Amino acid sequence: MMLQGKHAIVTGGGTGIGLAIARALVAEGAQVTITGRRLEVLEQVAEPGMHPMVMDVTDEAQIIDRMAEAVAARGPIQICVANAGIAEGKKLHKTDSAFWRKIMATNLDGCFFTVREALKSMMTTDWGRVIAISSVAGLRGAPGAGAYATSKHAVIGMMRSFAEDFLEAPYTFNSICPGYVDTPIVTRNTDSISERAGVSADEARAMMVNQNRHKKLIRPEEVAAAAIWLCNPLCESVNGTEVAIDGGQV
Ligand code: NDP
Secondary structure, rough: OOOOOEEEEOOOOOOOOHHHHHHHHOOOOOOEEEEEEEHHHHHHOOOEEEEEEEEEOHHHHHHHHHHHHHHHHHHOOEEEEEEOOOOOOOHHHHHOHHHHHHHHHHHHHHHOOOHHHHHHHOOOOOOOOEEEEEEHHHOOOOOOOOHHHHHHHHHHHHHHHHHHOOOOOOOEEEEEOOOEOOOOHHHHHHHHHHHHHHHHHHHHHHHHHHOOOOOOOHHHHHHHHHHHHHHOOHHHHOOOOEEOOOOOOO
């Protein structure tokens, strides 16, 4: 129960990687505010120690209000997992500004608003962990997914820079870069990849599996284990860096 009494927030905590992280945080004794746009999804998965809260990460004003409500209810936020994201792909010549803005609004602006507001609360305490869920697409280019890869590169830059801002402080800022993880995003992506590559859904799934040297999709719990490790008090010297959970993909 390493995180007993700590208040954590996990955006996109109702599904996939976010839910696995929320469960792992609860298992360590944290009170976890899980957020997303769909209350019914959050309520369905919530277990004791999890607190559903609707919060659209593209809506700055809503984030400010809702985060304040969570702090009033459960105390200062000391663990912030900026996980909410969307993964959609288009090649450059088909990427219009509306598509570009949609990806950036969620993956980049959403991460920034979330982390900034959580940090204001964290700064009233003497310990904190900020974790952004980037991607292997944040470590190298991703064919047919330039906007997504750009947003995930930027998230890494954000964590590195915020770590520099607070080097003297007891807070750390790191990114986790998963390869293909078995979540709803990958299920949806199978269709989009098969459409773009002109292959069947089975072949698209095989393309993802084969990028992992263990020939598998990564389990969300593997990503959660890295998040819990970053929350360990002994991880205080891991700051401004990235942890790749990618089966050797990069
Ligand atoms: P999911 O689709 O299961 O998770 C995405 C979550 O983000 C959902 O819970 C969704 O909730 C939430 N979300 C999306 N848009 C918004 C928004 N505007 N406001 C609030 N919440 C939002 O997929 P994953 O678990 O796989 O994805 C989690 C993160 O992991 C993403 O950032 C993704 O880019 C990253 N990632 C995933 C990989 C994979 O292979 N699965 C690989 C590398 C990175 P709701 O729809 O209810 O709002």
